[in-house]
Amino acid sequence: xxxxxxxxxxxxxxxxxxxxxxxxxxxxxxxxxxxxxxxxxxxxxxxxxxxxxxxxxxxxxxxxxxxxxxxxxxxxxxxxxxxxxxxxxxxxxxxxxxxxxxxxxxxxxxxxxxxxxxxxxxxxxxxxxxxxxxxxxxxxxxxxxxxxxxxxxxxxxxxxxxxxxxxxxxxxxxxxxxxxxxxxxxxxxxxxxxxxxxxxxxxxxxxxxxxxxxxxxxxxxxxxxxxxxxxxxxxxxxxxxxxxxxxxxxxxxxxxxxxxxxxxxxxxxxxxxxxxxxxxxxxxxxxxxxxxxxxxxxxxxxxxxxxxxxxxxxxxxxxxxxxxxxxxxxxxxxxxxxxxxxxxxxxxxxxxxxxxxxxxxxxxxxxxxxxxxxxxxxxxxxxxxxxxxxxxxxxxxxxxxxxxxxx
Ligand SMILES: [Zn+2]
Numbered sequence: 001x002x003x004x005x006x007x008x009x010x011x012x013x014x015x016x017x018x019x020x021x022x023x024x025x026x027x028x029x030x031x032x033x034x035x036x037x038x039x040x041x042x043x044x045x046x047x048x049x050x051x052x053x054x055x056x057x058x059x060x061x062x063x064x065x066x067x068x069x070x071x072x073x074x075x076x077x078x079x080x081x082x083x084x085x086x087x088x089x090x091x092x093x094x095x096x097x098x099x100x101x102x103x104x105x106x107x108x109x110x111x112x113x114x115x116x117x118x119x120x121x122x123x124x125x126x127x128x129x130x131x132x133x134x135x136x137x138x139x140x141x142x143x144x145x146x147x148x149x150x151x152x153x154x155x156x157x158x159x160x161x162x163x164x165x166x167x168x169x170x171x172x173x174x175x176x177x178x179x180x181x182x183x184x185x186x187x188x189x190x191x192x193x194x195x196x197x198x199x200x201x202x203x204x205x206x207x208x209x210x211x212x213x214x215x216x217x218x219x220x221x222x223x224x225x226x227x228x229x230x231x232x233x234x235x236x237x238x239x240x241x242x243x244x245x246x247x248x249x250x251x252x253x254x255x256x257x258x259x260x261x262x263x264x265x266x267x268x269x270x271x272x273x274x275x276x277x278x279x280x281x282x283x284x285x286x287x288x289x290x291x292x293x294x295x296x297x298x299x300x301x302x303x304x305x306x307x308x309x310x311x312x313x314x315x316x317x318x319x320x321x322x323x324x325x326x327x328x329x330x331x332x333x334x335x336x337x338x339x340x341x342x343x344x345x346x347x348x349x350x351x352x353x354x355x356x357x358x359x360x361x362x363x364x365x366x367x368x369x370x371x372x373x374x375x376x377x378x379x380x381x382x383x384x385x386x387x388x389x390x391x392x393x394x395x396x397x398x399x400x401x402x403x404x405x406x407x
Contacts, residue, residue, distance in 0.1 A: 002027040002400065003044035006052040007372060008035070009380060010356045014294070014337040019377035022048065027362040030179075030399040035358060047366045050394045051380055053336075054355050055114025055140075055363035056314035057343030060213070060253045060274040060303035063130055063143075064091045064121035066104045069307040076219040076283050076308075081153075084307065088121035088146070089155050097126040101133035104312075108139060109404035111313045112365030112393045115140040115343070115353060117213060117251060117274075117303070119186050122146045122156050124166045131174045131181060138403045140363065142211055142347070144186030145170055147201070150194045151229075164200045171210060180399065184211035184251070189218075190226050190239050202244025211249045211347075213274075216240065217262070218254035219285045237262035246271045248348065253305065254279075255293070256286040263296050272346040273300040275338070277320035279308030290321070291328040301343040302335070314339045315388020322385065332378075332385040362400040368392045 004027070008020040024044060026034045068087045073079035091097040097120075108116060118141055120127040127145035134141040145167055149160045158166075167185055175183035185201045187193040193214075205212045217223060217236050226236050233239045237258065240246050246269035255266070255273040266273065275288045293300055302317050303309075309317065318335035344354025353363045368391060369380060384391070396404040 001033065003039055003041060004047055004052070005044050006047040006050060006366060008052045008356050009377070009384070011054065011337045011341040011354070014334045014342065015331065017333050017336060017377065017381055019380065025052065025356070025362075025364075027400045030361055030401075032356065032358050032360055032362050035356065047394060049372055050366040050368045051372065051384070052356065053112070053365050053367060053384070054340045054353065055365050055396065055398065056112050056339050057301065057347070057354065058108070058113050058116040058304050058312070058314055058317075059251060059301045059343050059346055060276055061116050061306050061312070062119045062308075063104050064088045064097075064100060064119070064126060065307035066100050066107075070310045071307070074284060075221065076285060077221055079283055079308070085153050085156055091121040091126035092123050094125050094129060097123070097129045098133065101130045105133055105137040105139055107312050109137065109396045110393060111315075112367065112396055113312065113314055114363040114365065114396060114398045115347070116142070117184060117211075117347070118143045119146045119188070119213070120144070122148055122158055122163070124170065127170050128173075134181060135178060138180070138398055138401055140180040140353070140398055142182045142184045143174070144184035144211075144213060147185070147187045147197060148192040149197050150192060152192045160194055160197050163197060167201070168204060171208070175210065182211065184213050187212070187214050187245070189215035189222070190236065191222065191229060195243055198240070198243040198245055205249070206244060206247060209249065211251065212245055212247070213251040213253065214240065214245065216252040216255050217257045219283070220257065223257060235259065235262050237265045241265050241269060251346065253303070254285065254288075256280065256288050263293075263298065267296060267298050273298055274303045274346070275300055275321065276303045276305035276309055276317075277324040278310055278317055279305035281320060281324055282310055283308055287324060287326060290325055290330060299342075299346050300338065301346040302338045311389075313389060315384065315391070318385045318388065332381045335385050336381060362397055364397040366394040366396075368394045
């Protein structure tokens with residue numbers, strides 16, 4: 001039994017956060033066994049100079065692009081052609097793929113992120129290496145090999161059958177291999193995937209209740225291209241619906257420029273939207289309709305979208321979620337919720353992770369806050385959201401195991 005003394009900041013809902021100062025958390029068999037004001041046992045780990053939050057959840061991130069974050073290009077397609085695609089090719093070399101994966105997961109743990117949903121490059125071995133590294137490092141990860149079988153640079157282009165079969169092979173090998181690892185089928189987006197490939201993915205994933213992730217309606221040029229490539233469909237979302245890609249375990253990255261009909265399809269199929277505000281700023285993709293999506297009842301969450309996003313830090317993402325809105329004020333409570341419990345809900349894992357409650361797995365991040373004893377809940381939460389980049393993570397735990405400790 002591990003006992004930790006700390007100050008808990010816990011998301012309850014998108015407008016409510018609970019603060020429990022000077023509290024003891026006991027952890028047994030990976031889970032939170034108790035949360036209490038006193039303990040009999042005097043032997044505990046003292047993190048009372050820190051605030052304890054649920055491990056952060058990044059629901060959309062590209063591992064193979066980790067090294068090109070911050071490399072500027074003013075729009076999505078130029079950025080894909082000039083930065084992303086050439087960089088993803090480098091992961092064809094297993095040694096390079098291993099180095100990226102190691103640096104990527106090390107940085108995630110250091111940023112307090114305990115769960116991430118990951119695209120790797122379109123190379124099977126690079127995806128295998130990402131899983132191996134995640135397992136070695138003890139993080140919770142849902143990982144998939146990016147699929148692209150049309151309209152792609154020659155050096156990334158896959159044959160339809162091979163793309164599908166390699167993904168199935170990776171799924172069989174890694175999905176739920178450990179309690180922390182799962183597979184996600186990852187057709188990059190409609191412009192680079194054939195109808196046939198998406199249909200095959202949809203059928204297989206629905207049958208196996210597997211996750212699917214893709215991009216949707218990020219950029220106006222992308223939408224125009226999709227209209228040209230798929231003329232028989234009413235809108236972008238309908239393509240995914242008709243090809244069987246949508247469902248409760250489908251994660252749709254961006255969803256900025258959706259019309260009401262498209263929102264209806266997403267709601268009806270219980271698909272999820274992943275909002276990546278830093279990336280939207282960086283690539284000038286547009287403003288995510290935060291208030292409209294929230295009111296629609298569609299589940300959504302926050303994500304870094306590195307390397308469209310510049311930083312793996314979910315603190316940076318929370319801040320950007322607030323900054324990116326012009327006419328709607330995202331509160332610190334909302335930003336915090338969608339990077340924790342909201343992320344867990346999108347993954348249908350809200351009974352397991354996302355908040356600090358007895359019975360949930362102990363995925364925790366301890367953030368050191370200067371002069372913590374003189375701060376109230378509101379100030380602490382606000383500092384986390386707006387000054388997170390300056391704050392240091394003291395320790396990170398995944399399923400009760402210490403995976404990072406600041407030296
Ligand atoms: Zn992305």
